[in-house]
Amino acid sequence: MHAQVAHLSVPALREACSQCNLRELCLPVGLSGAELGQLDELVQVRRRVLRGQHLYRGGDPFESIYAIKTGFFKTDVLLEDGREQVTGFQMAGEILGLDGIGTEKHTCNAVALEDSEVCVIPFVDLENYSREICALQHHFHKVMSREIVRDHGVMMLLGIMRAEERLAAFLLNLSQRFTARGYSPTEFYLRMTRNEIGSYLGLKLETVSRAFSRFQEEGLITVHQKHIQILNVAGLKKLLSDRRV
């Protein structure tokens, strides 16, 4: 059943799901070798998205979901008055576009924050394959469910945490996701501006900037522009648990 891999072009083959080093983070999780071969068939198209370009926009017809192969994205919703709510930041191995399934139109914008490449997964095909491949079906459900749980986490950020707690939670979350991808847990470059962080965290950019400065004064992190180094992970975590009433 996975003989058809042979007719993929060589570059495509080299980057097929079965060969992809993100397969433990992405859709293929839990699939057997033969099933992985089928998945290679599902993902026929890749798309480059340059920094600042949209992968899709709110209102675009929904046809595919996207797995990030390389790069970094934000998703946001804009109000008529121009205000922006960033709903998430996505990195390699994460899935974009799930918001469009319900209405058959995308309901937010997805913008590359650095030059990126995504695997295009036509949604009808995904549904077809997941009727055949149990593990794919189940894992896709898990991906959607985790997105819901992640959103609940953001609600907690926005609903009950104060500015410094929000930023600490944000940094720890990034750290953990970089770690899962084999990067340093304590040193990384932010791909987004202070304004985008603020929009995600429900804060103004000045407040984000002040919180960064405060963390630095307290020896929790160093900040040089977008370069962050976490000096005291425990200290950041303590900020989260030490919530006064």
Added chain:
Amino acid sequence: MHAQVAHLSVPALREACSQCNLRELCLPVGLSGAELGQLDELVQVRRRVLRGQHLYRGGDPFESIYAIKTGFFKTDVLLEDGREQVTGFQMAGEILGLDGIGTEKHTCNAVALEDSEVCVIPFVDLENYSREICALQHHFHKVMSREIVRDHGVMMLLGIMRAEERLAAFLLNLSQRFTARGYSPTEFYLRMTRNEIGSYLGLKLETVSRAFSRFQEEGLITVHQKHIQILNVAGLKKLLSDRRV
């Protein structure tokens, strides 16, 4: 294929999906007559949850999702320090428990705000049936996607709206959902306390109370305890669009 309906007990039969008046709002949307019959097979158990009782708690093993047949629920997440973030209010025809799929444990609490009844849908069965019934598979994906989109809406509430806008959006959302269920768009009883509304909207109960009073002074609504009457829908909507910078 739907002959097995015959072996359901009479009260169960009377309330089967195929007979349920919520079928246009709930999981069965888009299913043919024969497929509906199969769904009756899927939902074998119903469960009563009295006001104040938990349907599930964070940490409980995940086995089923739940369709609300009658009643009203809230879902929330508690922090160690006792703070509560209400993540949603659910009414008849809506699905509870999707948060548990990803980790195989529930990640929030679901509490009945009035005596309620839910249809228990074992998740492995749902996955089995949805491999056979295309329309079920697709509709289930839509339900999950809409939950994600709903969560984005809450993020916007929490991230960029001010107190009165949040409450207006909340009332309009309830109104619209009651309408879809055949109730009055302009007159309803709140099932939740001011504190719970506040927790959902990221506000303190006093702020919620003051906003209600303010709306009443302005002739937008009347409030008597939990009884709400919307006098000026357009006025409430205007509050949302009239966002100053």
Added chain:
DNA sequence: AGTTCACGTTGACACAGATCAAAGCGTGCA
């Protein structure tokens, strides 16, 4: 090398909403 421009930092002040406090109201129970 200098200019430009977007992004970031810092300070002063304002204000929406939180906090604290007290009193009102309704329902259920003894």
Added chain:
DNA sequence: TGCACGCTTTGATCTGTGTCAACGTGAACT
């Protein structure tokens, strides 16, 4: 019938974050 308790309303005051403004900084382009 009256008491108790949870919920709500309202007022007075406090405070975290927003707003406004000025200045700093680094990268890209001329």
